[in-house]
Amino acid sequence: MPAPNLLLMKHLLLAALLLSAAGATAQTPAAETEAVKQTIRNFFDGMRKGDSTLVRSTIAPGAVFHTLAARNGTTQLRTETPSDFVKAVGTPHKEVWDERITFDKVLIDANLASVWTPYEFYIGSTFSHCGYNSFQLVKLADGWKIAHVIDTRRKEKCK
Template sequence: MNKSATSLLFVGLLATAVPVAKAQKAASEAEAVQQTVTAFFDGMRRGDSTAVRRTLAPAAVFHGFGGKPGQPPTLEIESINGFLKAVGTPHPAVWDERVTFERVLIDANLASVWAPYEFYLGSKFSHCGYDSFQLVKLADGWKIAHIIDTRRKEKCK
């Protein structure tokens, strides 16, 4: 093979390798984001507020969006410390939020997760909705900076 054909082959291989490497990095970052969200819910299921706290960025914010049937929805700010205290306080039934990762978007150190969920108290269905997570990549990995969710009892799977 002559020198110019070898050079063209090498350039062609590099051109195909770069997109593959970027796709692999994007997939591994998406997996890392999902692992953080999964760790949040695993900690919640175990009643382990310390494990849940490890998934949160400093100054994280929680919002809930919902309301009573027949009334306009309301946006509520939830206390992180109150949530963590509730998670860590023994309760009769396991808090089991089952999410499906519908979409994970990442740009540099910012990620957004869109995830439908069903919430169970033990084995009893409670409510459903969508979780929207905003995560940031800090020195120690992906952390949840914001959670907002919808909550309803009807029109669930």
Template sequence: MKKLFIVVTLALFSLPAFCQTDKDDIKKAINTMFDAMRKGDSTMLKSVFADGLAFQGVNTKPDGTNVLENEKPDGFIKAVGTPHKEIWDERITFGDIKVDGPLASVWTPYKFYLGKTFSHCGIDFFQLMKTATGWKIVYIIDTRRKDNCPE
């Protein structure tokens, strides 16, 4: 009976560690994406994208209406891997991370800089899937604005 109690107690104390590991691995996948952008490395970028990745953006038109824009991941990957004058530096803060088995969602406020010059800010929302090779990004949607940015 004493051995059973010890085993059950150790298992219960280990559960938070397993959840934390997934959250750490999820953060690593997202950080790898932004490291790839800063380095201009499309191979590194593709390493964290799942097949069938979907990109969307919510933009506000000058008249104040919001529009959903579908973007092509291949165009983004090519743009990242094409040499550019300024470093693309998207600085994020991890917000809410939810995990249910092989599915995760992540909310990250961000500020985007071209080199040292502020460009815009918004929210990135990621959906990730746990695969045999680790967490992969399957969906990204974001907002973009030049004011009312998080501090």
């Protein structure tokens, strides 16, 4: 039977290892959440700057963009290709496209993230529309990338 001091030291060492492992695990979600948010921030920073290269760097190969819009009282699902969006961002325009978001929910499991962001969209300083974005991101070899985004658009009842 081990000496009481040796037994106590083994228990303390085991406890220290478990606590350090728990601390490392607890840090990972916060770091991953921040990395996911930064990808989305870069997407919108690129849009504001008219920087198509920055926007393109945030989008996964094969990504899909959708919008839910009401027309004549009916909801329509519209598809926009990411390449058309990137081209529009990079085409000079008079006013800044400014989508102001807040992060409502960020959920992550392994290499998949789902992010819910209410937003207000301005053209220059003029309010255009508002709604919610739902982003699906995937973690690839070069980091988190947007695989799908779908949004709602309306002019009133924001947030």
